[in-house]
Amino acid sequence: MNTAMPKCFKKESKPSKFCPGCGHSIVLKMLGQVIDDLNIQKKSFFSIDIGCSLLAWDFFDVDTIQTHHGRTVPVAWGFKRANNKAVVIAYTGDGGGYAIGLQNLIYASLRQENITVIAVNNTVYAMTGGQAAPTTMPHEITDSTPNGDFTLERPFFGPETLSLVAEGTPYIARGSISNPLILKNYIKKAILHQQEGKGFSFVEALSICPTNWKTDAKKSFEFLKEMEKTYKLGELKGD
């Protein structure tokens, strides 16, 4: 496994502002390796949500804009419509992607917007202190679900939902930071899908949030294992 820093990382903004142990760093490292491998650093446009994702605003030496909650997807397709040569990557958390931005996400997939969306699922709104997200596991204890009350009985399944509604020939997959190389492969396939002009591509990355979960390394990965039982890993759409 390649452990070196991707070339497209910005050295001056490292170390990153993510909490120690945060899964975002692993997802972004895989994305960085893909950007290096495909040699797309100078033609990529990276659009990020708020929440913890916004900490990636100066992460890459890649043209990047930080948007509003749920709105990274429309900025991304707006850019792509106006500049078809750009490789456009939207980055969001589970709240921005599946709660406030769901309407925008669904219509981007319906209109076959030729962009790549990466959604990080760590089951909580992490930046605001760990409140319940659409992906919070049933009876999971969070800042806004004390004692495990108030959770959805059935959490929101992003890739599965998009598989049902996306038009055309989308690429849809779910990976996990428990296996970064498979996650990297999904991200690479999603971006190649876009470059081949095949339309909407989407990768969910299951991730960990030790800070808000209040877990150590071992317990964090134990909970990630639990998540993987609920959120099945693999490719749902695409070739």
Add this chain to the structure above:
Amino acid sequence: MKKVLATGNDAVLKAALDAGAGMFCGYPITPSTEILAGWAKAADKNKNLIFIQTEDEAAAGFGAIGGILAGKKAWVATAGVGNVIMQDPLSLAEGMRIPIVVYIAQRGGPSTGTVIFSQQEVVLTRKGGNGEGLRIVYSPGNIQELYDYVFKAFDIAWKYYFPVFILSDGYLGKTLGEVAFHQGKAMPSHPIMLNEHRAAAGHSLNLRNCYSLEEELGEVLKKQISDYEKMSEKVVEHEEFYVKDADLLIFAHGSVSQAAKAAIIEARAKGLRVGLFRPLTLSPFPIKESRKVVRGIKKILVVEASLGQFSDIIKSAIFGGTDAKYFEFFKPAEGITPEEILEKIEEYL
């Protein structure tokens, strides 16, 4: 110049096309829908024009912002509660200096209200975001001005990098009248991200609107406010109508200013000394000019189709600069006729 017969909505569309607009994102809402449908028809004929009917106003605004970052002159049109929802992307445009052009066709409020007319979106359009309202807001009053100021809006947006609004209403959009399409020279647009600077500088452009420290945001705002103030002197516009010997000065804007003009012509015929001061930019507001014009004026009458949203701006602009008697004629969300204004002139003069 040759004049043609057109509706206000036609004039708005023609102006945007003549100004080089290349992308429109929108969600239908009366009375701005003709703009969306008109652009759709234009884009159907001209494949270089981008059109996206979005799932909501937020997506429309953010989609247009994406297009602008890639170098297109992108614009949006909305009204009423659509204007409320649109404030999400417009707050970003204000915070990040995105040159978006926004056409607002005011309708009655609050809530869904009515579908054709009001002047109740003055505060929302000027100050709608969670910030200071560093925006440019034009208030045209007739079809020719719709054409002229929509055309100008794109130039001003791409020159100064502030969001530019055309604050119109449903009556104005649907009115049929004569207009000259001058088709002047439009300013070019260029990519803000992934542009030649990126290639030349050898490093990327990273943009954010979220800051960790109060002082960081404070510095950003200081620069934005200073840029806004410098820009204001060049952009601010107003019109004076029979003000020279006026005893009573009317303040009105937009469609209502045209009713005021008609009333003033009738009043003058009766020998009544009345004039009009009419801001064409509601933001930045012609403060200096309005303070100057009220010197020596005995009576002021503010006329508007809202409950003082416009009058509040006048009061703050002329504060301490006059001891004129101050009258207000408000009809929130209702049309105002020249006859009604003439009645008020005769009552107060």
